[in-house]
Each structure stands twice: as C-alpha cells, then as structure tokens.
Amino acid sequence: MATVNAEIVAIGSELLLGQIVDTNSAWMAQRLAEIGVNLFYKTIVGDNAGRMREIISRALERSDVVITSGGIGPTEDDLTREIVAEVTGRELVLDADLLQQIEERFRKRGFIMTKNNEKQAYIPSGAIPVENPNGTAPSFIVEDPRGVIIALPGVPFEMKWLFENRVIPYLRDKFDLREMIVSRVLKIAEIGESSVDDRIGHLIRTSVNPTVGVLAHPGQVDVRISVKTDSVETAQRLIAPLEEEVRQAFGPHLFAVDNETMEEVVGRLLNTKGVTIAVIEDLTGGMIAKRLQQAARESLAEAIIAHSEQPLRRVLRYSRQPERLEELLHDDAALTEELAFSIRAHSQAGLGLAVRAIPDPTRTTQNLSPGKTYMAVADDQGVHTREYNFAGRGTPDLTRITTYALNLVRRTLEGTL
C-alpha cells in the first residue's frame, strides 16, 4: 500500500476575513484519515492570483495530492481554474459535456443561463472533468507529474457529495488505497472522564490497533475504538473483543453506539413501549423538551417550563399529598419527586419527569458550577429520584442536566435502575 500525503487549500477572502469558519477542511480531514491518507497541511488563502499561485505551487511540490475548495464559481473573483491551469502549464479548454450539463441544469430550473456561467465549463487541458449534480460549478482533477490537484467547490453540501462519491473512489483507485479506518463509538453517561480512565485506562494506554480513545462532553463520555485495516470484516473482528470489554466495564451506563444520541435512544424506547412522557423543568428552560421533541415528537404529551410557584401549585393539585403542599414548596428534593408524580397524572402520560436545578447564586463557572439539581421520573411503579451537587446557567451545565435527566428516563424504561 502506498503512503499518500495530501494537503488542503481552502480558497476565499471571506474565510480570511473571519466571516466564515472553514468547517469543510475538518470534515475532509476526517474522511482522508479514514481512508489512510495523511494530511499534513491546510492553508487558507484569499481570492488573489499571486498568493493562490504561490500556495498551490508550493503544495504541489511537497504533497502527493492537493485538494482545493472554493473559487470555481462563475464570478470574476473565482480564480481557481485559471491558477491551476497556469501552475500546471496548461491552457483552459471548453469541455462540451460540462457545458451541456450546466445548460441542462439551468433549463430544468427555468433559469436563464448568463454568459459568465459558461466559464465554469472550462477546465485545464487534459484534466479529468467531474460533474457536480448539486450545483453549477463542475469540479476537475489535474494529474500533474508533481502530484494530483483536485478542485472542489466551497459550498459544503456540494463539496461533501463530490468528495464522498468522486474523490474518495478516485483516490482509492489511483493510489491503490486498501487501508481504511473503521471506528466504533460507545457512549457513556453519568461517569466522568477520570472514572472512565479508572475503568478502561489500561485499554487506552496499551491498545495499538485498534486504539481506544476518550472524548468528554458535558454529561457524556465517548469511547472510540478505531482500527486501521483493509476490510470492514477484519475491522469488526478486531473491534469486537474490545467493545465487549468496554461494555462490561460500563454496563447500563453505556447508552448508545456510533451516531445515536441520548434523545434518540429515549425516543426509540418510548415508541417501542408505546409510552408517552410529560415533563416539568425549570433552569433547563425547554432544553429537555426540545431534545425529546426532536426525537420523540409523538411521545411527548406535554412539557411545562416553570420557575414560579403558581404553575407548580397547579400541577401539584394532582399530588399524592395535597395536605403537604406548602411544605413541599420549601423542600426541593421532595417537591421534585412529587412534581414527577403530579405531572404524570396531570398530563395522563405514561411517565412523568421533573427536573429542578438551583444554582449557587454566589459562584458560577463555565462548567460544573456549584448548586443542587434534583430530578425524578414517575412511572406506574413509583418515583425514581437523583440528586447532584452542581447547577449552572452555562450551556455545559444545562446540557449535562438535560442528558442526565434523559438518561434517568432511559434507565427507567429499560428497567436498569
């Protein structure tokens, strides 16, 4: 297998002015890593002929593959075609097929094609034309003796489609890339990064291929098992025993695999069991509702966001202990438990979830601010509660609270509490 070194050149003055963050490059970087191509440099350059010429020439000298994005549109400041032709010592020539494709696209949409769109049908002589079914800017590949230049559009949606469907097959074929990186991501809730290290630190430190890595998010830790290999079957065979070990280490804390989110898992469980849920939240101000809504719209009977006593009193009319009402309003733990019971009855839902978070007003930090968070889930068996010693108004804390609450719902539904 060949060793292939690539670099990315993102073109556009708007990227240099900071008006747009270059997310394309990070995406391409991941896909290149997955097919075993090394990425050593990413450069951003404005729509300036001299500087583009300098960067693309230099890139071609030091790398096997240069992937440009941007600068292939119809307007005056789109210079990529011209510069690539110049740098590789070629003329720009009209590609009749590309012209027809562009004309077709305009015709289909009922738009008039202006003269400057023709420009996009010109590519460096001898270049491989790459039709772009999602936009008017066709792409092209120049095989220069010094290396390959692949010119892609800057529009993320168009770039990604072409990268996935044209560039990766081209690179695999051209450089005989049989290597690939296959990953399995195992998602863990309610266990901090350091406890994850306690349980599987030996895997993180000793595993070579597959490697085991950890990435922490608020309320969630991702364990990634990655293997470099030449077939999906081998990858799966190598990942399986490590995955089993990680599953053993975390038991019911492991809530999802790969791209699945916590709310999707909860949504799936609610849906499978035909159970609805009603929510009452305060500091999270709709974050729990929003995530449930995205994943389980039909199962969300109702959500109430309430800080003040009046709506709480209304919900507590369904309490098991109406005589303790005034007392409850001054005991957050008991109140949360009773709210979970009451919101379930109030909304006639299968599950009731209540979350109350009370920040410490004297101290806040960006993450894990002191405070108290209470949460409770009521089902037909009773009420399950949790207490935490943090509650902050910042997004990390609110995300953590939301994830923990959804996790409590998940474990209630799974019967793994």
Place this chain on the structure above:
Amino acid sequence: MATVNAEIVAIGSELLLGQIVDTNSAWMAQRLAEIGVNLFYKTIVGDNAGRMREIISRALERSDVVITSGGIGPTEDDLTREIVAEVTGRELVLDADLLQQIEERFRKRGFIMTKNNEKQAYIPSGAIPVENPNGTAPSFIVEDPRGVIIALPGVPFEMKWLFENRVIPYLRDKFDLREMIVSRVLKIAEIGESSVDDRIGHLIRTSVNPTVGVLAHPGQVDVRISVKTDSVETAQRLIAPLEEEVRQAFGPHLFAVDNETMEEVVGRLLNTKGVTIAVIEDLTGGMIAKRLQQAARESLAEAIIAHSEQPLRRVLRYSRQPERLEELLHDDAALTEELAFSIRAHSQAGLGLAVRAIPDPTRTTQNLSPGKTYMAVADDQGVHTREYNFAGRGTPDLTRITTYALNLVRRTLEGTL
C-alpha cells in the same frame, strides 16, 4: 500609516485530523481586519518539527507578522518554542519571571507543579515574554529582522484574552497603526434579504467608506455599516447619517443594534415595563421558552409545549368562547388566537404568546419549508395575530418562527404594531 501583512499559523495535529474546527483563526482574522492589518494566509500544521519549521520560515519570509497559536503547552508534542527559537537562530533561555508566575499559579490552586511545566518558562533569547493570566502557558514575541513572530496558546479563552490585551496594543504601537475599522450592526426582523436590498440597495452599492453590507440569518437580516478611520469619533460621525437612513428605511422592523439579541430586547422591555409573559408553543418545542428564559428568566411566568389536544383543552378552559371549543380545535388561526388569550389568563401573566406551526407533511426543505404558522400575542388590549406560509422542522425554519414570535412580542410591548 504602515501597511502590515500578517499571517496565522495554527498548530496541532488534532486540527489536521478534523477533531477540532479551527475557530480561533476566524476570530483573529476579524480583529486584525478591525485594526487595519491585512491577513493573507492561514495555515494549519500538525505537531511535527520539520513541517512546523518549513511553515514558520516561509511565513516569516512573506509576512510582516506571523501569529502562531498552539503548541506552547508543557507536553512532549508541544514544539512551538523550540521551532521558533530554531527558525530565528536563538537559544531557549529560562525566564525567571515567567517561571515564578507559573509556580505562583500552581501554588494558588493547590496543585503540584511537575517538572514538564518548567519547560513553559523557556522562551527564545531576546524574546519579549508575555504573561498569560488565564493559563500556565506564557506567550512570547520574537522580533526577527525578517518579521515579528507572536506565539499564542491554542486554548480559545486564553488566546482571545492575550490577543485583545497584549497583541493588539503591541501591534498598534510597533507598527504605528492608527487605522481602525468601526462597525455598527443594525438588526432587522421580518424583512427578507431581497426586500432589504430594495430599500437600501443604493447604499450597499454606492457606499465606499463607510461601506454597507448585509448578512441574512433565519428571520433576521443584519445591516453592517463599517468605516475605516483613525478615531472612534470620526467613525461615529461618518456612520451616523447612514445609520439614520437605514433606521428610516426600516422603522419598527429595526429591533436591535450591535450585539443585542431579539430575546434581550424583549427581556429588557418586559423588565422595564414589569410585565410577565406566558407561552404556549408546539413545533418550536421549547425554543421560544429557552430564548426568553436566557434573557428574561424572571419575566417568564410559564411555558407549555403541547401538540396534543388534552393540554390545549386544559388551557382553553380560560377561553372567551368555551362553547366554541370543539370548533376551535379544528381552526388553527382561531385556535392560536384563543390560546394566546387563554394562556395569559391561565398563567395570570401580563402577556400571552401562542405559536402553532403546521408543516406541510409532503414537502420539506432545509429552509423555508411550506406549511402554515400562526402566532398571537394577547395583552390587556386584545389579541394581535400573524400568519405565515412556512413551517419546517429544520433549525432554520424553527429559528425563524421563534424570532418572528419574539418580534411580535416586542412590537406589542413597544406599541408599534
């Protein structure tokens, strides 16, 4: 005034692997533009000595100022100090003040300082040390005959503080930069980008200094008036007449200036007038509540997220027309109006906001999907309603609906409906 050309070199393999998106560079780019420094290149390179050497040397040849970020931490793979020293032909020397500052930082936090942290007190001989009050990695500036290298940490919070408080004053002083870019952003709601162009297109096309530009977001268009000048007073004098013209063109559609958000404006109005608000929303699933909660926590009496009939029936017990209940449930426009009235009474709030969005199930697009959205605000005068012919489940549509709903609240409170 000097012309100063800068470039940014972001260092870190995690950036090349696509695990982190380089948002630092976009932020720096904006700040450099504001002080009149040209940014021509941004390069990302991994933690590799050879490639870092190549990139930093090349940068120093072609630019007046090279700003690096990342690679100045305590670990083995942090190579920026070494490479900058090497490229500028200097030794690394211990800076006693920096060492003391690092030790102090560890002492204060009650942490043990390990040997590798000492490494961070070494800087190239003759470099200007720059203390980092927000982290353990001090920064430094090397004035080489070919140009200036400024080495910053990669942690965004630390980098931004140093950039603002150390780098910009240094650059202004060193290069006698008196030029600055001052901007005023005027935010417009409920008017599309093309209508904005209709009203102020002449300003966009003819203004030179100040320039007038437009940036569209879902439900909101920002008009930016930017002027390049040498004093804040001159800037304000030049911006004022254009700002006045834009204000005239948009009247009550202009809802905020510079960094203020729609929810902050609404929060401020609710707060000033001592008015509370209750919300009932459906498809937006908590987005309206979340934005109000962030900006006007004390003024949000209650929010209910409800799709199904049962919670609607409960709220509609406060309807003005209880006899029409069944009919209302089948007439979305009338239902929304009555829900606004009812939620206000139900929650005993000063304002009631109801939003119902019904997507067209047959067609969805990423933005502006077909469908119907109804919204209504009730106050002590009556109910104010709006209808729109879009409703999608995607974030752009939901953001647009949320912004329009908050805008209706704003105009109700301002009395500009």
